Amino acid sequence: MLAPHFPFDAQESPLSYAARLAMLHTEDPVVSLLRDFEIRPEKMAINDETALRRLADIAGVAVGDLRANAAIPVGTRTYDLRGELVTAEFLANPYTVFCPACLAEDDQAGLRRGRWVWTLSVVRTCPQHEIPLLRQAPLAWDDKFHELDRLVPERGDELQAMIERAGQRSVSPLQDYVVRRLDGNAGPKWLDAQTLDQATRSTELLGVLLAHGPAQKLPDLTSDHWDHAGRVGFEFTSRGEVGIREALMAQFRKFDDATGTPGARKIFGCFYNAMAHSKSLKDPGDIARIFREVITENIALPAGYKVLGVELTERRLHTVASLAREQDLDPRTLSHVLVAAGVIPEKPPAHYPIPVGQGREVASGVKRTVNVISLCKEVNCTRPIVDQLFAERLITPIFYGRPGAKGRTQKAVDREEIAMLVGKLHAVSATRDTETDDLVPVSKAAEKAKVSAVTVLHMILGGFLDRTVRLAGQNGIGALRVDPLEVKRHAGFCTPGLSPSEAFGALKIPRGIGWCLVDRYPKEVSLAINWVVCPPGGHRIPRFDPAIVTDFKSQFTHTARIAQKYDLQIGEVIGRLKRSGVRPVVTKSEIGLDYYRVDGLETRLFA
Known part of the structure; x- marks a missing residue:
């Protein structure tokens, strides 16, 4: 055993300890000491178990203490670090990483020491001095031994200048999590359920996507960029699947108005590529499942398509175009009906996802539709009776366009609905x-x-x-x-009371708007309906209480009634309302008409 005995520092790496012993006993480089004691330098450089045992024997320290601060190789590019299996990418090698402030303190106290946490790629900030760690790439073959006395020649004022240039920043929560986990402390459940590699890599990759966008090239990122990415990503991965989904959906929403049909690779870019083609992390962990589900739940993909290596057994979503192709329908007609059914918005992007079941149901309805102009023949009645059927909702028109949309018209009726009505009458x-x-x-x-x-x-x-x-x-x-x-x-x-046509006529509104008001009940701006229930079969006849209609008319009004009352053009009424800041209590986009509270309108506005 070497004498005198020098203790092993609990924060030191085994390589640093070997270098310190070399300086204290021989003042020679660490390679000379290792060879003198028959320790193969290349084995010591990778913390080989046999090298650590030999070093512990000659230094008189416990091998377990050395092993605790070293990533021990257990396979090809795989290491055991305090019971955690990590890959080579988790480690800072081949860089020599150091804190200039720590080295300045070491210079005052004695020999420099390389801290074991500096060997981790995720450790980028000194927790003691809160400055960024510096990274030095290898230039010579023996730089892999990370001898700080030789690789960092700066001392005194030069070292102080490095400290000042480094700037200040706090330790990232991801770095803190990793070090605490290696110290045996529990953290967020989802992260703890992943390997240390998976937890770190998924957090940083998610952070890169959110901080730098999908087009970012990972090799172009600096150590500071990765540190920032880890901070951003940890806000979400620390909350597990809920947080990760939130982050991915926020990125997905950025493409809501994109032209064409952007796929997962376009939307998620660097994150998708890293998850799908990772060489260093063969199993990305549970984040791959979460990511796959986000993709399949929001992007229309055909059956058989592989998503992150897993084949989609059946189609889950359609776009208007793919649904039209599948159902052999005109995409414009199908789009109109999907809008009317509330399945898609008024002007959806081409990639807007449609649930397969819902889309096929609407498409089958399109195939069954009968044009309004053909209804008289289908039902065998006059046009006035067809209008009455619509007014009483004995048949329901399929509208193209939402309430209030320009050109909103009733175009067709579901053939099955017609068959059901006629069938009941015949029965x-x-x-x-x-x-x-x-x-x-x-x-x-x-x-x-x-x-x-x-x-x-x-x-x-x-x-x-x-x-x-x-x-x-x-x-x-x-x-x-x-x-x-x-x-x-x-x-x-x-x-009894008023029919729908009579009630809506009294309010001077189209029947479509009238039924929208009925459907809103019991909201503030709505109409209550009285149903005459027929006991034998439960059939209901829609009727309205005249008092309720009168009360509604006294409380709420619209621009056409205002224009008629004050003998003004409707455009002039709208202009005066806007200039005065009077806002409707229910809007045209909701029911097809702007309604105003009567007591909120001052007569002087229209005088």
Whole structure:
């Protein structure tokens, strides 16, 4: 054993300790000492177990103390560091890393010491002095022994100048986490569940994406860039899957308005490439699963497409274009219907994702649609009756465009909805071969009872009329015959208050807007509806309380009513409202019309 005995510093690396012994005993480079004691220098440079044991024997220290501060090779480019398996990329080699302030203190106290934490690539800031560590690339073959006395010749004022140039910064939370974990302390659960390599690499790569963007080339990043990336990424990885998803979705949202159909490689760039083609980190860890799910949940990909090495067994999302191709539909028509169904926004980007099930359901509806102009023939009735069916929501129009959108029109109706309505009417009607004098068509019965034709249809569907027949060989409303006396008898019960057409007419609004107000109930600006429930089958007839309609009209108004009241052009009314700062209580984008509170309008604005 060497004498005199010099203790091993708990913060020192084994290589540094060997270099210090060489200076204290022989004042020669560490290579000479190692060879004198039959320690192969190249083995000592990589902290080989046999080299550490021999060094411990000759120095009289515990080999466990040396091993605790060294990354011990256990395989090709794989090391054991305090029970954690890490790769070569986790280590700072081949760079010699040091803190000039620590070296200045060492110079005052004695020989310089290389701290074991400096051997970790993620350690970039001195925790004691809070300055960036300096990195020196190897220039000679023996620089791999990191002898600080030789590699950093600066002393005194020169060293002080290096300290001043370094600047100040706190230790990054990622660096703190890694060192604490190697000291045996628990950290955030998700990070602790990853290998140290995976936790560090995924945090830094995510930080690079967020701080520098997808186009960043990783080799161009400096040590300071990586330090900043680790700080940014740790804000998210420390919160586990929730935080990581939040970060990835924030990046995804940046491409909401992008032209074309950007894929995962375009959106996530350097992060995607590192996850998909990592050479140094064969298994990126759980972040790959999270990233894969974010991609497949937000980007339309065909079945069989490989996402980070995993094949997509079935398509999960469509774009308008891919859905149109699959369903053999015109993409413009399909887009209009998807907008009307609320599946996509008014002017979506080309890559806007559509859930497969939802998209196919809408597409099948498009295939079943009947144009409004063809409804009279499909239902076998007059155009006024078709309008009444729409007004009472016995059939629902498919609109192109959202409420308030320019050119919003009803274009079609689902063929299945028509079939269901006609089927219900036929189901409650007996079939008769010939006409009879006491039974008349629906429109004629409505005329005699002084009700609307749609009210007669409500009576049929509600089971009020016992004598309803359908002429054999004919279909639809035109084939029905009813007893006008029965219609008269039930008219009072089926027509209390106002019909939708009467209520919406009193408010001077189109029926589409009227039903939007009904659908908003019980919000502030909305209309309550009274349903006449027909006991036999539960059919409901929509009616409105006149008092509620009157009350709504007294509380809320729109520009057309204001213009009529003050004999102004609608454009002039809109201009005066905007200039005065009066805001609507519900907007055109919500229901198709701007509504204002009556008591919020001053008469002087329109005088």
